[in-house]
Every structure is written in C-alpha cells, then in structure tokens.
Amino acid sequence: MEQQQISAYLLKNGIRPLQKRVKIMSYLVSKRNHPTVDMIYGDLIHEINGLSKTTIYNVLNLFVQSGVALALNIEGNEVRYDADTSTHGHFKCKICTGVIDFRIRQEELPRPTLEGFRIDEQHYYIKGVCSFCANKIEA
Amino acid sequence: MEQQQISAYLLKNGIRPLQKRVKIMSYLVSKRNHPTVDMIYGDLIHEINGLSKTTIYNVLNLFVQSGVALALNIEGNEVRYDADTSTHGHFKCKICTGVIDFRIRQEELPRPTLEGFRIDEQHYYIKGVCSFCANKIEA
DNA sequence: GTGTTTTTTGTAATGATTACAAAATTACTA
C-alpha cells in the first residue's frame, strides 16, 4: 500500500498521519507478521532516524484505541500487533514462534447465549506446531 | 470436591499431591473464578501458613505443564488460571474485569484448513460488558 | 516567521515473572 493510502486511512480513523505513525502502520500492513514491539523496533530502527521504543508503544496504543490495529494476547509474555482488524483466527507455532492467520467467517464463530451482554471483540486462536516445523521434527 | 479426590486427580496426572498443591487446586476447582496469581495469593495467605507467592507460580506452572490447568491470556497484563480444561469459551467484562465461562461444544469451533499442522490448544474468548454492568450503565 | 499545541524522546519507575541458593518438607531405607 502507498504511504498516501495509509495516511488517508489513518486520517479517516481520527489519527493524524504523522511520519512515524505512517511508517509503523506501513510496516504492519506490508509485513503482516504479527510483530511484537521489539520486532518492530529492531526492523525500523534502521529506517527511521532516532526512533524510540517508547514511540512504538505510544503509536501502537493509539492504533489499538482507534480501532486500526489489534493487540493479540496469545502468549502471556508477549503482545503481538495486527493491522488486519477483520474477522480471522490466529495460529501460533510453539517451535518457530510464528503467528499466522487463518480465515474464518463471522458466521462460523459460535454465538454463545450471553443474555444482555455487549460483545466488543471476539478472538479465536490455536496453538500447536506448524506444518514446516512438524516436517522438520519428523525428519 | 474432597481433598481426597483432588489428591487422586493430581496423582493420576503425575503430580505428587503435596499439601499446598492440593490446597491450590482445591481453590481453583471450588472458586471457578479464573483467578490471577495475586488473587490466589490474597485469598490463600490467610488459610495456608507461610505461603509464598513464588510457590503459587511454581505450582501453577506445574499444573499447566501437566495439563490439569489452563493459563488464559485474555488481557496482555494478566494471566488467569482455570482448572476446567474441557472445551469452553471465556467472556471478560471490561467494567468489572470478571471472567466467566460459556459452553461451546468442540464441534462448534470452526476447524480451519491447516494442512499438516498439529493442533494442541484452541482458545475462544470474547471481550465486552456483562449484563450486570450493562444494566448499571443504563440506569 | 512566531507562538502554541502535539508528539517524541530518554530515563526512571513500576509490576509481573523468573532465577537461585538456603531452609523446610517429604520420601526412602536401614
């Protein structure tokens, strides 16, 4: 996606499209790797002059509050971020630690009987071993 | 459940049923409130003489590894523990912070096409506002 | 361009979890 489109997208969601914000969103959108703060920092420190880890925390918190990113809590010791806010599930591999998407339609998710409850977010995630790592173990 | 039953249950799962382990599992089973470590500590410190928070961490980690408890990562800043390892979903209320169960059958959970993947755990959780808190807000 | 508001930065503080070695408990054996 072009930086122009990213800027417009942020603006539409009430976020002023400042340089670093656009770069961080751009990173999330292009890599699609559900990175942690440290992964983002490690990659963008080379591209953005004088980037602070605190800024990444600030910007990501803003993104999540504004609804343009999701914070995924699959493992207790790390938070992963996702610019894809549509309905989908996540698989985390115990071996390579990668997180990948899988498609599920909203209608497929069971709708429990929670009378009078307001539902804001639905999360479905699976843990296990991905096919690549499963093959390596077998060999 | 009786302490006897708890002991037998732990033993069957390869866990030596020491006093504090039994007390902690007993707490989890009877309260069913998906407590954090601090919640367990705050409650059991009165019952168990000289209980250390480190012990609770040790015992819960052992429980999770042995498969007699689940660690729930609904929010990034807390881990909640559950002695019910059967298939069910969780709802967390943003207002009162309570976590409650909802029943879902294994067959209801969508089975994504993950060719060659090994699935170990499936988690489904919902965030929102519970009926009790929703009523209070309305009033 | 000047002054004002917002954002970013760097460092310190916080909070949860783990590491570790000593003390206590439990299990085993004579």
Add this chain to the structure above:
DNA sequence: TAGTAATTTTGTAATCATTACAAAAAACAC
C-alpha cells in the same frame, strides 16, 4: 523410628516488558 537423600518451598534478587514523566523536537495556526 531415626537417618539420609531427594524434592519442594521460601525469600530475595534479577530480569523483562510496559508505563510515567518532563524536556526536546516537530507540527500546526495565525
């Protein structure tokens, strides 16, 4: 049952992720 070895628990210190905060920098408005 006493003695000994193995396991568990404890208390403290270390670690790691995240937040707080005030100063510096950048963006904005006139």
